[in-house]
Amino acid sequence: MASELCKTISVARLEKHKNLFLNYRNLHHFPLELLKDEGLQHLERLYMKRNSLTTLPENLAQKLPNLVELYLHSNNIVVVPEAIGSLVKLQCLDLSDNALEIVCPEIGRLRALRHLRLANNQLQFLPPEVGDLKELQTLDISTNRLLALPERLHLCLSLQYLTVDRNRLWCVPRHLCQLPSLNELSMAGNRLASLPVDLGRSRELQYVYVDNNVQLKGLPSYLYNKVIGCNGRLYSLTHTPWSSARRQATILNTEDAVSGCGIPIQLSEVRLLTFSSGQLTVFLPAEVKAIGTENDHVLPLQELTMRSLYRTYHRLWKDLNFLSPISLPRSLLELLHCPLGHCHRCSEPMFTFVYPKLFPLRETPMAGLHQRRTSIGFVAYCCSTQCLRTFNLLC
Incomplete structure (x- = not known):
């Protein structure tokens, strides 16, 4: 086996091969033949999948200076060494299915790197220097032990595909919403309880997968026209409003106070949930009472504020023009x-947060157009947990 390996490397050196396949060779150490003399100066792609390597040589960049792609999938590598940072031409690095516990900060020196795969390892954190990878397009860090994402990850301005499935994340950093090129975000199988209200604002972000986050109850309403993955299935969150007649029937009289799901509340509650300033009286949502309790999920304050302003502006004071453009910022x-x-x-208006309810539908003539599936799902929006619990698609 050793002689055959040496022969393969010798032929690659003599014939100046750009690709070298050393998969399934039962290698426990990096082949010395690769590092002999001047190394393989013309080699651009090195495949060493499914071996038993535990580390990489310090002079790797010196002997393989033109390496563009390095595939080390399914080995036993524990640490990404500092020497990796010297592979300045490297565009693709695959270290999936190893035993990685540490990724060195020097990985941030791979300024040409476009694809980084670190799935199925033992990583508890990534160095902030990952944010220096300005050309990075794909980052797969699924099936690790990550509790948080690097603070500077939002600086990866070329990032299009981010996969962080099956980790231990409990929140999504809001600055991820600033990634201008992000097209697909997958965070299934974590411990997420909420998502940033700005998630989905970018037109580039089209696919969001948050399957198997058991504590996640609501979705930002910016995802209403995106494709999301939930419980292992795909749903297109296109907004499907009720008919104008049905919607008109749900609008309450201007003198009625309403809760967060559009249901009238008792007069005693109105007195407790209002504030006045001159001739203006604003009814606060009934969910305000639930703040501090364990059973009810409270909407973000921004959402509560917007709904209260909406009711005040459109139902109480629109004719009087009380809330003039001078009173509110133009964007608001x-x-x-x-x-x-x-x-x-x-028909309660929703601005930043919604609660989706998924309804599986039977076979339809159009279902075959959706990735050859025989059935599709319909997603209805609710405005609060109370509304979600009482919603009935057939009502």
């Missing part, structure tokens, strides 16, 4: 005129 005023969506059950 425009948002009040046009919410991102309305609740399917009660």
Whole structure:
């Protein structure tokens, strides 16, 4: 086996091969023949998958200076050494299915790197220097032990595909919403309880997978026209409003106070949930009472505020023009005129957060167009957990 390996490397050196395949060779050490003399100066792609390597040589960049792609999938490598940072031409690095516990900060020196795969390892954190990878397009760090993502990850301006499935993340950093090129975000199988309200604002982000996050109850309403993965299935969150007649029937009288799901609340509650300033009286959402309790999920304050302003502007004071453009910022005023969506059950306006309810549908003539599936799912929006619990698609 050793003689055959040496022969393969010798032929590659003599014939100046650009690709070298050393997969399934039962290698426990990096072949010395690769590092002999001047190394393989012309080699661009090195495949060493499914061996038993535990480390990489310090002079790797010196002997393989033109390496563009390095595939080390399914080995026993524990540490990404500092020497990796000297492979300045490297564009693709695959270290999936190893025993990685540490990724050295020097990985940030791989300024040409476009694809980085670190799935199925033992990583508890990534160095912040990952944010220096300006050309990075694909980052797969699924099936690790990550508790958080690098703070500077949002500086990877070329990042298009981010996969962080099956880790221990409990939140999504809001600065990820700033990634201008992100097209697909997969965070299934974590411990997420909420998502940033800005997630989905970018037009580039089209696919979001948050399957198997058991504590996740609501989704940002910016995802209403995206494709999300939930419980292992794909759903297109296109907004499907009720008919205008049905919606009109759900609008309450201007003198009625309403809760977060559009249901009238008792007069005693109104007195407790209002504040006045001159001739203006604003009814606060009933969910305010739930703050501090364990059983009810409270919407973000921004969402509660927007809904309260919406009701005040459109139902109480629109004719009097009390809330003039001078009273509110222009961006806020425009948002009040046009919410991102309305609740399917009660037509409550929604601005930053929604609660999806998934309804599997039977076979339809159009279902075959959706990735050859025989059935599709319909996603209805609710505006609160109370509305979600009482929603009935057939009502």
